[in-house]
Amino acid sequence: MLNIQKTVRDDAVVLELEGRLDTVSAPALQAAVEESVGDAAGFIFDFKKLDYISSAGLRILLTTQQKMEETGRPDVTVCGANPATLEVFKVTGFDNVLNIR
Amino acid sequence: MAKKSVREMTKLERARHSLSSRIFRVVLLGSVLLGIVCLLIGLSLYTVAVARQDISTAFNLSRNASAILDKAADTESLSREVMNRYRSLSDTERADPVSAEYMARFEDLTKNDDYKMIHAVLSDFIESSDVYDIYLAMYDKGSDALVYIVDPDPNYPYEPGAWESVDRKGMEKFLNWDGTGMLYDIGNTENYGWICTAGVPMRSKTGEITAYVLADVTLQNVISNVRLFVLQYTVGLGVVIALFSVLLLLLMKNTVVKPINAITEASRNYAADKKAGVQKTEHFANLDIHTGDEIENLALTVKDMESDLQDYEKNLTTITAEKQRISTELSLASKIQADMLPNIFPAFPDRDEFDIYATNIPAKEVGGDFYDFFFIDHDHLAIVIADVSGKGIPAAMFMVMAKGVIATQCMGCYSPAQILSEVNRLICAKNSEKMFVTVWLGILDVRNGQLIASNAGHEYPILKRPGSDFSVIRDKHGFVIGGFERMKYTDYTIMMQPGSKLFIYTDGVAEATNADKELYGIERTVASLNKAKNKSPRTVLQTVDADIREFVGGAEQFDDLTMMCVEFNGKPSVKEITVPARVDSITQITAFIEAEMDAFGCTGSDRTQIDIAVDELFANIALYAYPDKEGEATVRLTTDRRSADVTLTFIDSGIPFDPLAKKDPDVTLPAKDRKIGGLGIYIVKNSMDDVSYEYKDGHNILTIRKTVDR
Numbered sequence: 178m179l180n181i182q183k184t185v186r187d188d189a190v191v192l193e194l195e196g197r198l199d200t201v202s203a204p205a206l207q208a209a210v211e212e213s214v215g216d217a218a219g220f221i222f223d224f225k226k227l228d229y230i231s232s233a234g235l236r237i238l239l240t241t242q243q244k245m246e247e248t249g250r251p252d253v254t255v256c257g258a259n260p261a262t263l264e265v266f267k268v269t270g271f272d273n274v275l276n277i278r
Numbered sequence: 279m280a281k282k283s284v285r286e287m288t289k290l291e292r293a294r295h296s297l298s299s300r301i302f303r304v305v306l307l308g309s310v311l312l313g314i315v316c317l318l319i320g321l322s323l324y325t326v327a328v329a330r331q332d333i334s335t336a337f338n339l340s341r342n343a344s345a346i347l348d349k350a351a352d353t354e355s356l357s358r359e360v361m362n363r364y365r366s367l368s369d370t371e372r373a374d375p376v377s378a379e380y381m382a383r384f385e386d387l388t389k390n391d392d393y394k395m396i397h398a399v400l401s402d403f404i405e406s407s408d409v410y411d412i413y414l415a416m417y418d419k420g421s422d423a424l425v426y427i428v429d430p431d432p433n434y435p436y437e438p439g440a441w442e443s444v445d446r447k448g449m450e451k452f453l454n455w456d457g458t459g460m461l462y463d464i465g466n467t468e469n470y471g472w473i474c475t476a477g478v479p480m481r482s483k484t485g486e487i488t489a490y491v492l493a494d495v496t497l498q499n500v501i502s503n504v505r506l507f508v509l510q511y512t513v514g515l516g517v518v519i520a521l522f523s524v525l526l527l528l529l530m531k532n533t534v535v536k537p538i539n540a541i542t543e544a545s546r547n548y549a550a551d552k553k554a555g556v557q558k559t560e561h562f563a564n565l566d567i568h569t570g571d572e573i574e575n576l577a578l579t580v581k582d583m584e585s586d587l588q589d590y591e592k593n594l595t596t597i598t599a600e601k602q603r604i605s606t607e608l609s610l611a612s613k614i615q616a617d618m619l620p621n622i623f624p625a626f627p628d629r630d631e632f633d634i635y636a637t638n639i640p641a642k643e644v645g646g647d648f649y650d651f652f653f654i655d656h657d658h659l660a661i662v663i664a665d666v667s668g669k670g671i672p673a674a675m676f677m678v679m680a681k682g683v684i685a686t687q688c689m690g691c692y693s694p695a696q697i698l699s700e701v702n703r704l705i706c707a708k709n710s711e712k713m714f715v716t717v718w719l720g721i722l723d724v725r726n727g728q729l730i731a732s733n734a735g736h737e738y739p740i741l742k743r744p745g746s747d748f749s750v751i752r753d754k755h756g757f758v759i760g761g762f763e764r765m766k767y768t769d770y771t772i773m774m775q776p777g778s779k780l781f782i783y784t785d786g787v788a789e790a791t792n793a794d795k796e797l798y799g800i801e802r803t804v805a806s807l808n809k810a811k812n813k814s815p816r817t818v819l820q821t822v823d824a825d826i827r828e829f830v831g832g833a834e835q836f837d838d839l840t841m842m843c844v845e846f847n848g849k850p851s852v853k854e855i856t857v858p859a860r861v862d863s864i865t866q867i868t869a870f871i872e873a874e875m876d877a878f879g880c881t882g883s884d885r886t887q888i889d890i891a892v893d894e895l896f897a898n899i900a901l902y903a904y905p906d907k908e909g910e911a912t913v914r915l916t917t918d919r920r921s922a923d924v925t926l927t928f929i930d931s932g933i934p935f936d937p938l939a940k941k942d943p944d945v946t947l948p949a950k951d952r953k954i955g956g957l958g959i960y961i962v963k964n965s966m967d968d969v970s971y972e973y974k975d976g977h978n979i980l981t982i983r984k985t986v987d988r
Binding site: 197199200201228229230231232233235236239240242243246247251260261264265268269270271273274275 | 861862864865868883886887889890893894896897900943945946947948949950952954955957958960961964965
């Protein structure tokens, strides 16, 4: 199960996620990102309430980053990730790709 | 501000704290005060005596003169004549008694023979004595004046008829004199300063006073004598006081100050020596004080104290050494006792049918609680927990005996009730001190989890069955061991399914008390157990121990604290689920895994990593195994309590595909160069302890294994 709260703060889209970002729930997030990727000045993924992320979630983060970079707005931030998620970022080298706070 | 000790004082402050200077000040002040009082008394006596002498001289002179005049001349007629003339004058006529006009009225009288005679007699008296003046005069009541009749004063003579106004009050003495004592008056005069006028009246034949013979003597010499007296007295007294003070000071120094200083010095040296650890001191014994007073008593007392303390210290050293010895022996005994309990875990590394963990924290160095476990034969594990009445060495010794007897009796017998009966009989036979021990004894058949137990007055065991919480088993209690011979005990049986846990403990757990005298209680114990219900026995005991410590806080541990937890493992549990190979089946799979992980006690990051792996691997199957048709996939979960291993096997009959054969993605590339895909299996490989793939009998079989922290 994944709950997505979407808000806009200073032209950046804030996506607050709660639950599990896995293969089942990834399409919902994909849709939420695609809805805004055209005009957002940046993305903030708030992972404070996220239990875990699997590669399906990583894919969304990567494609978002790539799309933003293509249009010169490479401002994608992930904040509040728990130790398990940070470990996943570290193993996959995503800690170098994303702006993690 | 706190008062300084003598040690902290400066030299100056110590000097101010001097008894001799205080004595000197007191003596000086006292002597001066006494001197002043003496001076005042002496001075007044002296003054009166000297003045009296002068008055007496004047009085005698005037009396002698009057006696001679009585015979030698007619003073009465002369006096009457002068007075008559004086009285006949008006106030204005006699206003200026020294004017030539006034004096002319009386001048002829000086030619009178009587006058000459009187003048000569009085002059002789003046010449032959120390008086200023002896003269004949009469008092006129009407004008309050003293009228001179004959005045041979060599310096300031009055002519007859000259007058002086006088104070009526002073004159009254002379008018009313009854003839006894001396008649005199003292006054301050312009010409002579302080003088004394003494005199006697001369009377006519009828007794009427006709005139007075008066003598003036100066008191000036009295005053100068007094001055000299004061000067001499003061100087003399000063010398005496100074001498007296110095003498007293020397005396005090020798009899009080010096001995006290000697005692002070001895005390200081004594304290310094004691601080430095010197055993034998003779600072007070060497004091040489023979003042024969309280100071000598003090010296003798401190001398006695020194030797008494020396004896006391000697005793104390012996006692301390003895205590040290007992303490050493006790800590050794404590170690021996601790070593007596099986305390190396895992206790049976080659036996994986069960897991056992126990702790024992005695309240004193040695205690009466104990636990024990040992195999009776290949398949039967005896488990003992016991609590001896009382504490300390007696309890410890009784505990050693009880433990030995129980262990011996367990051999060859599988009925805890029978064993306890026999143990009771043996202990009662040798129990003159009437001690007793509560025992819970269980024998676990590790092949099938059958536990036969019997309880001799011990706390209820607490059991957790798979899938439920810990709960108290209210087993049948027999009487304590050591109470009465021929006691009977009852066996009961518990079937422990794999994953069941038994918690046994002594009263130190439920009766742990906090600072508010609250008991920890059985309810808190059960709640604490349930916090770690799916964890290993070690974690369970650590959790309860931490909870008790937190509850008790700073309060002292009153009773021994002994706990033991046994988990029956049985064989590894294998469960599987078969679902359609679709992404939406992941929810179902996840629910299945969650429930099993809960029961196994797998939490934290281990759990998250397993969850992620399940998502990755099942998603692979759902997305790629059956490209053109519907298919199924099976997930098999094996949990092994013995090794704490979680093994997951994913089986599908789709197209053969070895996900492990794929090259690992380059995780160092920047975002723009990254490929989507291959990350999932990479995460799994990195988080699991073992990942393997095989294709067998038309099935893709992917197995992952992870040893988890329970």
